[in-house]
Amino acid sequence: MTTIAQAFSKAHSEHRAALIGYLPAGYPSVSGAVDCIAAMVEGGVDIIEIGLPYSDPLMDGITIQEAVQQSLENGTKIADVIATAAKVSELGVATLIMSYWNPIERYGVEKFASELHKAGGVGVITPDLTPEEAHAWVEATDANEIDRVFLVALSSTDERLATVAAATTGFVYAGAVMGVTGARTSLGDAVRQVVTRTREYTELPIAVGLGVSTPEQAHEIAQFADGVIVGSAFINAINSGGPDAARELAQKLRAGVVR
Amino acid sequence: MTTEAVMSPDTSGHFGPFGGRFVPEALMAALDELDAAFRSAKADPVFIAELNDLQVNYTGRPSPITIASRFSEHAGGATILLKREDLNHTGSHKINNVLGQALLTKRMGKSRVIAETGAGQHGVATATAAALLGLECVVYMGEEDTKRQALNVARMELLGAKVIPVTTGSRTLKDAINEAMRDWVANVEDTHYLLGTVAGPAPFPEMVRDFHRIIGDEAREQMLSRFGRLPDVVAACVGGGSNAIGIFTAFIGDTSVRLVGLEAGGDGVETGRHAATITGGAIGVLHGTRSYVLQDDEGQTIESHSISAGLDYPGVGPEHAFLAHIGRAEYRPVTDTQAMEAFRLLCTTEGIIPAIETAHALHGALELGKELGPEAIILVNCSGRGDKDVATAANWFNLMDTKS
Ligand SMILES: Cc1ncc(COP(=O)(O)O)c(C=O)c1O
Numbered sequence: 001m002t003t004i005a006q007a008f009s010k011a012h013s014e015h016r017a018a019l020i021g022y023l024p025a026g027y028p029s030v031s032g033a034v035d036c037i038a039a040m041v042e043g044g045v046d047i048i049e050i051g052l053p054y055s056d057p058l059m060d061g062i063t064i065q066e067a068v069q070q071s072l073e074n075g076t077k078i079a080d081v082i083a084t085a086a087k088v089s090e091l092g093v094a095t096l097i098m099s100y101w102n103p104i105e106r107y108g109v110e111k112f113a114s115e116l117h118k119a120g121g122v123g124v125i126t127p128d129l130t131p132e133e134a135h136a137w138v139e140a141t142d143a144n145e146i147d148r149v150f151l152v153a154l155s156s157t158d159e160r161l162a163t164v165a166a167a168t169t170g171f172v173y174a175g176a177v178m179g180v181t182g183a184r185t186s187l188g189d190a191v192r193q194v195v196t197r198t199r200e201y202t203e204l205p206i207a208v209g210l211g212v213s214t215p216e217q218a219h220e221i222a223q224f225a226d227g228v229i230v231g232s233a234f235i236n237a238i239n240s241g242g243p244d245a246a247r248e249l250a251q252k253l254r255a256g257v258v259r
Numbered sequence: 260m261t262t263e264a265v266m267s268p269d270t271s272g273h274f275g276p277f278g279g280r281f282v283p284e285a286l287m288a289a290l291d292e293l294d295a296a297f298r299s300a301k302a303d304p305v306f307i308a309e310l311n312d313l314q315v316n317y318t319g320r321p322s323p324i325t326i327a328s329r330f331s332e333h334a335g336g337a338t339i340l341l342k343r344e345d346l347n348h349t350g351s352h353k354i355n356n357v358l359g360q361a362l363l364t365k366r367m368g369k370s371r372v373i374a375e376t377g378a379g380q381h382g383v384a385t386a387t388a389a390a391l392l393g394l395e396c397v398v399y400m401g402e403e404d405t406k407r408q409a410l411n412v413a414r415m416e417l418l419g420a421k422v423i424p425v426t427t428g429s430r431t432l433k434d435a436i437n438e439a440m441r442d443w444v445a446n447v448e449d450t451h452y453l454l455g456t457v458a459g460p461a462p463f464p465e466m467v468r469d470f471h472r473i474i475g476d477e478a479r480e481q482m483l484s485r486f487g488r489l490p491d492v493v494a495a496c497v498g499g500g501s502n503a504i505g506i507f508t509a510f511i512g513d514t515s516v517r518l519v520g521l522e523a524g525g526d527g528v529e530t531g532r533h534a535a536t537i538t539g540g541a542i543g544v545l546h547g548t549r550s551y552v553l554q555d556d557e558g559q560t561i562e563s564h565s566i567s568a569g570l571d572y573p574g575v576g577p578e579h580a581f582l583a584h585i586g587r588a589e590y591r592p593v594t595d596t597q598a599m600e601a602f603r604l605l606c607t608t609e610g611i612i613p614a615i616e617t618a619h620a621l622h623g624a625l626e627l628g629k630e631l632g633p634e635a636i637i638l639v640n641c642s643g644r645g646d647k648d649v650a651t652a653a654n655w656f657n658l659m660d661t662k663s
Contacts, residue, residue, distance in 0.1 A: 055560040056433065056545065058440045059283050065427060078557050101281055102544040106558030128281050128547070132271055153285035155447065160287055178285055179445035 001120050004147050004170040007046045007094040008205040008226055017222035017257040019044060020207055021250065022098060022231030024051030025084040026076025027067045028238065034087045039243035040234060041091045043250025047227070048088050049125060052081045052099035059100075059127045061182025063232040078107050082119050089120030096123040096149070096170075101133075109136045113144040123147035123170045131167035138167065149173050152198050154190045161194075165201035171227060172198055175210040183213035183232045192224050215256030222257040266468075266511060268578075272461020275584060277577035280460040282547045286440075289447045294462040296367050301469070306362065313358045314473065317391070318348045321477045324485070324638070329608035330621075334628025337635035340490065341611070342478045342506060344642050351614065351643030352474060352502040353384040353455060359470035361388035364451040371395040371450040375439045377404055377432035377498065378569030378616060379411025380643055381455030386420035396420040399438040401431035404568045410647050429562040432498075432572045436546050456499025457576035460547030464576050471505025478638060479509040486636070492517045492627050495640035496619040497590065498534070498569050500576035502642035507588060517589070520579060521623035523565035524592030534563035535592040536575040537583050545573065550580040566595040566651065569616040569643075591626075593619040599655050601625060602645070614643035615651065 011018035021040045027033050037048055053071040057064065081097065089095040097116060104112045104126070116124065124146055129137065131150055141148040147170025152161055155178060165172060176191040177184065195206050208221045209229025213236075218228045230253060237245040272278050280290060300306040314320040325341045344352035364372055372394050376382030382398040389396035398415055402424040405412050415422050428434040436459075443452040457464045457471075475493075482489055493510050495503035497520040510516045525533035533539060536551045543552035545560060553561040553573035565571040582588035593601075602618035604625075605611050613621060617640075624639045631637075645652065 054558075055428065056437055058437045058546075059444070061441075069427075072559065102552070102554070102560075103558035106541075106543055106554060106556070127283055128544075130280060130282070130284060130287060133279050133281055151284040153283070153287075155285055155288040157288055157291075160284070164284065175283075175285060177445075178447065180441045 001089055001122065002092055002094045003122050004047065004094050008171065011046055012226070015259050017225060018046040018207065018227040019250070019254050019257050020047040020049060020209070020227050020229040021045040021234055022049040022051060022229065023234055024053050024064065024068050024071050025081040026053055026071035026074050028070070029074055030076060030080050030084065033084060036238050036243045036246045037088050038091055039247035040250045041093050043247040044254030045093065045250050047094040047096065049096045049098045050081060050084050050088060052078065052097055052103055054100040054103055057100065059180055061180040061232065063183065063235050064181050067235050078103060082115050085116060085121040086119035095121050096125055097121060098125040098127065101126055101129040109140045113140040113146045117144040117146055121146065123149055125149040125173060127151060131163050134167060151175055152194060154178050154194050156194065158197065161198050162201045165198060165204070168202070168204060171205040171207050172202060173229070174198060174206055174208045174225065176208050177211045179210070181210055181232055183236060184211035187211055187217055195225050215252045218253045218256035222259055228253070228257050266508065268461065268465050272465065274578045274581035277550050277580040278461060278464060279549055280547060281544045281549065282460045283444055285444050286447065290460055290462070292367060296363050297462055297466045300363055300366060306366070310359055310362055314355070318354050318358065319346065320473065322346050324478065324481050327609050330605055331628065333604060334625045336633035337628030337631055337637055339624050339628060340636065340638045341641040342474060342638060344474060344502065344640060345611070345613065345617070345644035349380070349384045349387050350646065351380040351384070352471060352505060352640070353381045354387070355473055355505065356455065356467045356470040356501060357381070357384040357388045357453060360451065360453045361392050361394065364394060364453070365392060367451065369449050369451045371446065372453045373397045373399065373439050373442050373450055374453045374455060375432065375435035376400050376455065377435070377571055378567070378614065379404070379408040379415065379647060380569060380614070382420070382422070383411050383414045383418070385453050386415040386418035389420060390418050397442065398422050399425050399435040399442070401425050401429070401435050403430040404432065407651055408568050408647050409650070432568070433560065456501040457504050457578060458499040458546055458548055458550070458574055464548065464578055467501055468504045468508060468578065471501050472508040474502070474505040474640065475507060475509030478506060482638065489513055489516050490636040490638035491631060492519055492635065492637045494519045494521060494620050494623045494627060494637055496521045496570060496616050496642060497575060497579060498523070498572050498616060499574065500579045502640050504576060504578055506640040511587065518582065518587065519623060519627060520588055520590040521593045521619045522590055523567055523570035523619060524594040525564040527594050528592045532564040533592065534565040534571050534573065536573060537579060537590040538592045540573070548577050550577040551575050566598065566655070567615040567619065569614065570619065591623060593622045597622040599652070602652060603656065612645035613641060614645050615648045617642045
C-alpha cells in the first residue's frame, strides 16, 4: 500500500510534481476501468482517484457527467467501486476515491471508511463536503487511517483557507478555475496565487486540478504546485483510443510535470 | 413552543439535524456574501420599504381570502378558504421571493440572475423581476418540462429571458438545479442564483421563507379581523416547499392550528412513481442541504414522478423535514388522479382554474374537511393559477373521458 505522503515525497525526490489521474469506476465497464487505470499507472500516474458514480454530479462538466451516467447505467455499485480500489492499490499506486457526499452518508460513513481501508485505499476526496459539515467524517477517517481531502477555490477567503487546511489530511486540492470539471485550453494565473496563499496555512502538499488537460499546462502548474490532477482529458483519451491512449497521455503528462 | 424558537436555524443554517451547506468550496464565499447581504437588508428600512412598495403596487398585495362555498359542499360541510396567491402578478406565490432576491442581487452589485424552473412559474417570476430591474436573466428548465409547460417558456422569452432546456438526467427540475449550480460556480462573480424554493444550501431555505412569510402573516391577520378566529387547518402543496412554508410560518406558534403539507403522490406512493419526499423518502443530502430525499440504498437520487411539473422534485426543504421530524406539521400524499379531480371541481364550483400544484392542496382540503366535519375551517394556500396547465388538463380529461 502506498500512502499519499509517500507518493508526493517520491515525486519530490525526483524533482517533479506528482501526477494524479481520475477515472470513474465502472467506466467504460468495471473491468475496463481497471485496465485503463493500469495503463495510466504504466504511463506514469503516481496517484489514482477513482470516481464513485453519482446521479447528480453538480461539480462536473459534460465529459465526466456522461461517463458517470454510463457507469450507473452499467449498474456500478459501491461494492464495485471498493473492489476497483482494491485492484488499483495492488498496482502499487496511492489509491483514493472521489465521491459526492450523499452516497457515503447513505452507505454509512464508518462502514465506507473501514471497507476502503481494508481494500487498500488511502484517501477520499469529497467535492461537496466542507469541513463545517464533516464531524462524522473526520472521526471515521481518523479511525480508519484514511486521508480526507478537502478543496480550496480561487474564491476562498483567508479564513476559509485556514479552515480547509486545518481539516484536510493527505494533500490540499486547489481548484484551478471557477467552474466545473472539463478540459480547458487556458488556465488563469489566479491558481498560482491561491496555492501561495494556501501554503501560509499548511505544510501539506497542494495539488491543482479542474480543467487541466495538456502537458504544457501540467508543466506550468508543476512549477508552483506539488501535484497536477487530470480527469476529463483521460476520459476523452479513453473514448477515442482506450487504454493505449490513456497510457500515452499519462506518459506525456508525466514528461510535463518535471521542474 | 414559540414561533421564533422553531423558526430560527442555527448560525450554520441547520434546522435540527437538517439543512446546512453541502456545496463546492467555490460557492462558500458567495453564500457568505449572500447571507450577509440578506441580514443587512432585513434590518434596513430602505430595503424593506422598497420591497413593500413592490409587493403592494406591482404584485398587488395583500392577496384576498375567498370563501369557496360551493367547493366546500364537497368537503363534508367544512368551510374551505382560499388564500389567493394565484391573483398575484405573474400568477403564483413565486413572485414574493423573486422580488426580494432580485432586490438583493442589485444590492450585492451583481448584474445577472440565473434560475431553475419546473412548472415555469418561478422562471416567469424571475424573468419578470429581471425585466423590471434591468438584470440579465437565464432560466434552466428540464427539457421534459419545457414541453409540458410550453406556455411559460414563451412567457419567459417574451420577458427577455434566455431559457436553456436541460437534457441531462431525468430532464426535469432536479437536473435544472444541477445545471444552474454549474453555471453559478463558473459565474459567481457577477451572477446571483435566484433559487425558487426553500431548499438548497443556507441561507436559501431561511431567506426564501422570509420572503414568502408575508402569505401567512397576511392570512393570519385576515382570519382574525374577518372571521374572528384562526383556521383549524392550514393546507398547502409541497414541492420544494416554498408556498407551504410561506403560509405555515405565521401559524407555527398557534398550536391549535394543524399544518398539513400535501405532497405529489403521482401514480401512488406504493408504485414508486411519485414525488412524495417526506412520505416516501429517506434522510440524505441533495442540492446542498440535508433533508428527506428520494434515493436508493446507495444514495443515488431516484427520479420523481408527478403530473405537476412544479412538484416533480425528489427533495424537499430542510425546514419541512424538521417540522415533520418534531411533529409540528403533517405531510400526506395526493395522487395525480385525486389532484386532477379537485382541479376540475374548483373550476366548476368556484370559477377558479388552479395550478395543478395547488390542486394537490385542494384535494387534501376536501379530505381533511370530511375528517373534521362541519365546524372546521380549512385555509388552503391557492398558490397559483392554472393557465399554464390548460393543455395538460385538456389532455388528461380527454384521456380519462375516452377511457371511461
Ligand atoms: C403554483 C405553484 N405552486 C406550488 C409550487 C411548488 O413549489 P413550492 O413547493 O416551493 O411552493 C409551484 C412550483 O413551480 C407552483 O408553480
